[in-house]
Amino acid sequence: DASRRPLRMAVIGSGPAGFYTAYRVMAKTAARVDMYEALPVPFGLVRFGVAPDHPEVKNCQEKFEEVAQSPDFCFVGNMAVGDASSNRAAHNPHGGHVPLAALARHYDAVVFAYGASRDRKLGVPGEDLGGVYAARDFVGWYNGLPGSGGDSSRIVADLARADSDTAVVIGQGNVALDVARMLLEHVDVLRKTDMSEEALEALSRSHVTRVHVVGRRGPMQAAFTIKEVRELMKLPGVGLHGFDQATLLPPKLKDLPRAQRRLMEVVVKGSMTPLKEARKSWSLDFCLAPKQFSASDAAGDRVATATFEKTRLTDPFDSNAQVEHTGELVDVPAQLVFRSIGYRSKALADFDDLGIPFDDRRGLILNDGLGRVLRDVRSPDASMTTQPYPGFYCAGWVKRGPTGVIASTMEDAFTTADAIVGDWQSQAHFLAGSEEARAGWDGVRAEVDTAGAKVVSWADWQKIDRVEMDRGQQLGKPRSKFTRTEDMLAVLG
Ligand code: FAD
Incomplete structure (x- = not known):
């Protein structure tokens, strides 16, 4: 009986959409959340989009840090889901990647919150x-x-x-x-x-x-x-x-x-x-x-x-x-x-393998507006109907298209989280599978060869964070960011 064990959820992307979805799900039901982030560092456009002279906008990071402190939360940084193209784009030879199918097997719910990278x-x-x-x-x-x-x-x-x-x-x-x-x-x-x-x-x-x-x-x-x-x-x-x-x-x-x-x-x-x-x-x-x-x-x-x-x-x-x-x-x-x-958002390279529909014109994953991914299913009478794709959800820019501020992204992520929790409690749309299959990141790691990759944990990110702030202090600024993935990873030895 799934309601007796914690919900096992993977979130792809560590921007506001990912963090706010994780926050709300964890607040509303017993859940264990693994967050996969392609870069060695979290926060998406809060770090890489929001203008440097708008530090107050970045205050949402405090909330995200709180979420990450939970023993039920695990950050899997430097690990792209899908193909390795985001690692190539970030010149990140030490970045790992996990095929979506291998990931999905180990969770009740997978949330796409990977933003817009084009x-x-x-x-x-x-x-x-x-x-x-x-x-x-x-x-x-x-x-x-x-x-x-x-x-x-x-x-x-x-x-x-x-x-x-x-x-x-x-x-x-x-x-x-x-x-x-x-x-x-x-x-x-x-x-x-x-x-x-x-x-x-x-x-x-x-x-x-x-x-x-x-x-x-x-x-x-x-x-x-x-x-x-x-x-x-x-x-x-x-x-x-x-x-x-x-x-x-x-x-x-x-x-x-x-x-x-x-x-x-x-x-x-x-x-x-x-x-x-x-x-x-x-x-x-x-x-x-x-x-x-x-x-x-x-x-x-x-x-x-x-x-x-x-x-x-x-x-x-x-x-x-x-x-x-x-x-x-x-x-x-x-x-x-x-x-x-x-x-612009793009489809993950292995969406086709799983039949996850992406609307290229609008640049978003097809969804019901509440965050459930939709797909076309052939009915017994051979007609096609659009139905929720069990276990797959989306939030943020990849769900709504690349518009809206952090506050609207939060609202949107909460809507998705509420759909997930509702579905979990009513057992409506979840991936079928046994409890043993819900091994999360441990299960993924056992299955996928990530030998060449340096996985960045939350504690690792905190080390990078501290060094960036120390470097910043010497220059009279709040932070001096590493701009190359090698330099971020070098902090970790
Ligand atoms: P993102 O923040 O883009 O997060 C997506 C994350 O997913 C990233 O960390 C990315 O690295 C990761 N990712 C991508 N692909 C993969 C993969 N395959 N596997 C794993 N991880 C992956 N809002 C405000 O409120 N105030 C502002 O001042 C403001 N300024 C902005 C300035 C700019 C230039 C931009 C572009 C946006 C600004 N916004 C601002 C809007 C705000 O940044 C967005 O609303 C918000 O970041 C969207 O969140 P998201 O989580 O959907 O996407």
Whole structure:
């Protein structure tokens, strides 16, 4: 009788979705949870996404640490589930990997919480020119994500180029504003954060003085939020260029719903530093759709111009307005381009073996919205029906698509956890199998050859954590991250 023994659960990924699911399940029922993380270090985008000058956002880590202290919790770090591609991406020769099928045999429930490890491409000509970057790679690089951005010497050199004075960020979400802020903020402010030393050094040599943050729609449709815009408005010595308020904003802001009104007021008020006194400046360039990037001449391999097509909105004041193209082109000179149009989740390489369905268009695992993975099953009468896939659940960005802050990821993870606990208590959808089969990580380890891999336990991570904080203290910052997996593992001897 399964209700008499603890639920055996594997969580794949140690970001907010993984930790909040584990937390809630363990709070609601007797459960033993093993958390598999591809990297030697935990916390996903809390460590590698959230901007270094937003330390308060990282406070959720305290909750995660509490979860990890439970004797019923086991961290299996440096162990990717699926193929070894994430190890290759992180240049991690000592990373292990476990096939999903081998893992699933040893648990009642498996939760996919592995986030979004790719970026979306624009699909326009010139996207591969030198100087054009994915925001994901830039963010990963300044946050010390192992292997991010491939060869980081490129971005270091690009920032230091004397002619790199103008950057274009494509997209107007909060990640785009993070990128703009890192380019505009005084580097001495960033030195007090856990930004990687390489990035600090490169940004201290940056010649960027002008940043365009470009969107296809208008201010009333923008995805950024008030805190992030306000931070940019307050940057000392940084001015904001104006935009066409008469056509893009309703005549009376005071009639707008409160949250939108406040946001628009911040945008209209502009920066604290007037443009004529500013050492750097930025703009919100609305109603421009990227068309192509080009070099200064046909033989050139570096971006010199970003070309946009002007758009028209079906109703500029409606937040759901559609974009229409006008055919009118605008050239913006730019030596650096960051495309920030979203992250993307991908299917694990062995999903096909188990018939786990992945929606490639939306970039998420098919699920019932409550976190149960769904699959098509042939009924006895040969018709197909969609049913929960016993034992498989998902949470976070891989469940909802790559949008939403940590708070919404938490809500979402709680929903998944409640489905798991409900199913466990009613015995509704769990993997069939005997109690002996629920050996968890011990069972997996006995079955899979992980000889070449260094498994990182929670105690190991705490050693890495301590060394990073000590290194940081010497530099007057909260933490100096290791940016290579070899260096993380070297701490463990
Ligand atoms: P992730 O945090 O991405 O965690 C997934 C984990 O799974 C990672 O650790 C990854 O290494 C691991 N993994 C991947 N593949 C495998 C595998 N095959 N096997 C094992 N492990 C694997 N939210 C805020 O509230 N405030 C902010 O200021 C903020 N800033 C952000 C800035 C950026 C640049 C980005 C991208 C996001 C930001 N967010 C912010 C949003 C927040 O980071 C997300 O909502 C949240 O991290 C999503 O959680 P997740 O657990 O689904 O994914």
